[in-house]
Amino acid sequence: MTAAPPDALPILVDGRPLRIEDVVAVARAEARVALSRDPAFEARINRGADFVDRLIAEDGVVYGVSTGYGDSCTVAIPPSLVAELPHHLYAYHGCGLGRFLDPQETRAVLLVRLQSLAQGVSGVSLGLLRQLEALLAHDILPMIPAEGSVGASGDLTPLSYVAAVLCGEREVWHQGRVMPAAEALALHGLQPLRLRPKEGLAIMNGTAVMTALACLAWRRADYLGRLATRITAFNVLASAGNAHHFDQTLFSVKPHKGQQRVAARLRADLASDRPPRNEQRLQDRYSLRCAPHVVGVLEDALPWLRTNIEDELNSANDNPIIDAVEERVLHGGHFYGGHIAFAMDSLKNAVANLADLLDRQMALVVDARYSHGLPANLSAARGERAALNHGLKALQISASAWTAEALKLTMPASVFSRSTECHNQDKVSMGTIAARDALRIIDLTEQVVVALLVTARQGITLREAVSGELKLSPALAGMHADLAARVPLVVEDRALDVELRGLLAAVRAETWSLYADA
Structure with a gap:
C-alpha cells in the first residue's frame, strides 16, 4: 500500500x-x-x-x-x-x-x-x-x-x-x-x-500511538460485529434453527438499543418480521438464541467507545500546556491515557466474546448430534469416500485455538500500572498495551470469522441438499454466492489455508456491505 x-x-x-x-x-x-x-x-x-x-x-x-x-x-x-x-x-x-x-x-x-x-x-x-x-x-x-x-x-x-x-x-x-x-x-x-x-x-x-491504534481497532470491531450477525443468520438456517428467537415484540421488552438493532438485522437476514416458530424444537442453544445479547454488548458499547476515543483524538495531551493568549504555562498530566486504556480493555472483552460465540456456533453445526441432519464435520463426501474424508474437523479445532487465545488476552491491561522513572511516573495507564491487546484479539477473532465463513458456505449448501431449496433473503443469497465463488465446496479433504488467507484479506478490506441501519 x-x-x-x-x-x-x-x-x-x-x-x-x-x-x-x-x-x-x-x-x-x-x-x-x-x-x-x-x-x-x-x-x-x-x-x-x-x-x-x-x-x-x-x-x-x-x-x-x-x-x-x-x-x-x-x-x-x-x-x-x-x-x-x-x-x-x-x-x-x-x-x-x-x-x-x-x-x-x-x-x-x-x-x-x-x-x-x-x-x-x-x-x-x-x-x-x-x-x-x-x-x-x-x-x-x-x-x-x-x-x-x-x-x-x-x-x-x-x-x-x-x-x-x-x-x-x-x-x-x-x-x-x-x-x-x-x-x-x-x-x-x-x-x-x-x-x-x-x-x-x-x-x-x-497519547498518539494508543489513540491511533484505538481508532483502527474501533473500526475493525464495528465490522466484526456486523459479520458475526450475518454469520449467525447463516448458522440459524444451516442448523434448521428457530428464527422466532429474534421476534420484534420479544426484543421490545429489553430496551438495549444495540441488542435490538442486532435482532432487527437478524430478522431482515432471515426474511421475516414475524418468523414462524419451529414446532420441532422450542428453543435453540444459547449460541444461536442469545446471539443478539452477545453481539449487542459490542453494538451498545461502540457509541461510548467512540466518544472516549474521539475526545482523546481531539485533545491537547502533552505537558506542559502553553496558553499563549493568557501567557500561562500549565503543568499537568494530559499525557495520561486512562480513557483509551479503559476503552480498549472494554473493546477487547466484547470482541473476544464474538469469537467465543461463533466458535460455539461452529461446534454445533459441525457436530452431527446437534446439526439436525447435516453430515458430520460438514463433509460433502458421499458413498464409500465419506469414511475417508473429514470435512471441517481440523478447521473447527483451529477456530477453538484462536478463540482460546483471544479469551486469554482479555485480562485488563489498565490494572497493571507500574511505578517507573524514579517514582515520578508512579501511576500509569498501560493504554498502549491495552490497544495492542485489542488489535491482537481482533486479529484472532477475524481468523475465527473466516473459519465461520467457510462453515456458512458449506453448511447452507449441505442444508439445501438435505432439506431442499432454502428461501434465502437477497442479502444472504448474495453473500453465499460470493462465498461459493471464493471457496469451492469441500468434498475431498484439502488444505484450506490459502482460501482462509484470501477471506481474511476480504474481511479486512470490508468487502461485504453489511446493514445500512446505522
Missing part, C-alpha cells in the same frame, strides 16, 4: 475535531492530509512558539524547556544547552522493541499527533506541523517499535521514533523498503528539522 493519490479526499487539519473515520481513511491511504493554510490558524500556532521563545529569553522556568525531564525536573539546564535538550529526549528514548507498527498504524499515529499539536497549545512551530504533514504526503513512515510505552507520560518511546525521523535520524519505510530517514527526506527535498525548545516534548509526551 502506498500514500493516498493527490486527488484523494483531503482531511483538513486546522484544530477542529476529526472523527475515527478520518483517521482510518488516512491510515488506509484513502484520504490525504491537508494542514490548514488559514492565516488565523497559522498565527495561533506561531503565537505559542513565540511565547516559549520569550519565556526562555526572560529566564522563565518551564518544565522540559529549561529543566530536565521527569524526575529530573529540578535540574536546571544552562541557557547555552537548552537548544540541545530536545535531541537528548528522543535520543535516550530510542530503546523500543517488539514488532514495528505497520504502514496503516504508522499513518494513523502521524495524523493523531498532528491533530493534537494543531490544537495550538503545545508551543510548537508551524514548521514542525508542516514536517509531519510532509511525512504523510510522501508516505515517509517512521519505523516505530510497538513495545516500550506504559501510556503515561504518554507514548514516549514509540513517539521518539517520530521525533527522530523529523530530524533525519533512524529509519523509515518508504517506497517499499526500509531506508535511512535522511535519505527519504532528501528524496523529496525535505530538510531535517532542528527541534526548538519544547518541540521534542510536544511530539513525544502524548
Whole structure:
C-alpha cells in the first residue's frame, strides 16, 4: 500500500475535531492530509512558539524547556544547552522493541499527533506541523517499535521514533523498503528539522500511538460485529434453527438499543418480521438464541467507545500546556491515557466474546448430534469416500485455538500500572498495551470469522441438499454466492489455508456491505 493519490479526499487539519473515520481513511491511504493554510490558524500556532521563545529569553522556568525531564525536573539546564535538550529526549528514548507498527498504524499515529499539536497549545512551530504533514504526503513512515510505552507520560518511546525521523535520524519505510530517514527526506527535498525548545516534548509526551491504534481497532470491531450477525443468520438456517428467537415484540421488552438493532438485522437476514416458530424444537442453544445479547454488548458499547476515543483524538495531551493568549504555562498530566486504556480493555472483552460465540456456533453445526441432519464435520463426501474424508474437523479445532487465545488476552491491561522513572511516573495507564491487546484479539477473532465463513458456505449448501431449496433473503443469497465463488465446496479433504488467507484479506478490506441501519 502506498500514500493516498493527490486527488484523494483531503482531511483538513486546522484544530477542529476529526472523527475515527478520518483517521482510518488516512491510515488506509484513502484520504490525504491537508494542514490548514488559514492565516488565523497559522498565527495561533506561531503565537505559542513565540511565547516559549520569550519565556526562555526572560529566564522563565518551564518544565522540559529549561529543566530536565521527569524526575529530573529540578535540574536546571544552562541557557547555552537548552537548544540541545530536545535531541537528548528522543535520543535516550530510542530503546523500543517488539514488532514495528505497520504502514496503516504508522499513518494513523502521524495524523493523531498532528491533530493534537494543531490544537495550538503545545508551543510548537508551524514548521514542525508542516514536517509531519510532509511525512504523510510522501508516505515517509517512521519505523516505530510497538513495545516500550506504559501510556503515561504518554507514548514516549514509540513517539521518539517520530521525533527522530523529523530530524533525519533512524529509519523509515518508504517506497517499499526500509531506508535511512535522511535519505527519504532528501528524496523529496525535505530538510531535517532542528527541534526548538519544547518541540521534542510536544511530539513525544502524548497519547498518539494508543489513540491511533484505538481508532483502527474501533473500526475493525464495528465490522466484526456486523459479520458475526450475518454469520449467525447463516448458522440459524444451516442448523434448521428457530428464527422466532429474534421476534420484534420479544426484543421490545429489553430496551438495549444495540441488542435490538442486532435482532432487527437478524430478522431482515432471515426474511421475516414475524418468523414462524419451529414446532420441532422450542428453543435453540444459547449460541444461536442469545446471539443478539452477545453481539449487542459490542453494538451498545461502540457509541461510548467512540466518544472516549474521539475526545482523546481531539485533545491537547502533552505537558506542559502553553496558553499563549493568557501567557500561562500549565503543568499537568494530559499525557495520561486512562480513557483509551479503559476503552480498549472494554473493546477487547466484547470482541473476544464474538469469537467465543461463533466458535460455539461452529461446534454445533459441525457436530452431527446437534446439526439436525447435516453430515458430520460438514463433509460433502458421499458413498464409500465419506469414511475417508473429514470435512471441517481440523478447521473447527483451529477456530477453538484462536478463540482460546483471544479469551486469554482479555485480562485488563489498565490494572497493571507500574511505578517507573524514579517514582515520578508512579501511576500509569498501560493504554498502549491495552490497544495492542485489542488489535491482537481482533486479529484472532477475524481468523475465527473466516473459519465461520467457510462453515456458512458449506453448511447452507449441505442444508439445501438435505432439506431442499432454502428461501434465502437477497442479502444472504448474495453473500453465499460470493462465498461459493471464493471457496469451492469441500468434498475431498484439502488444505484450506490459502482460501482462509484470501477471506481474511476480504474481511479486512470490508468487502461485504453489511446493514445500512446505522
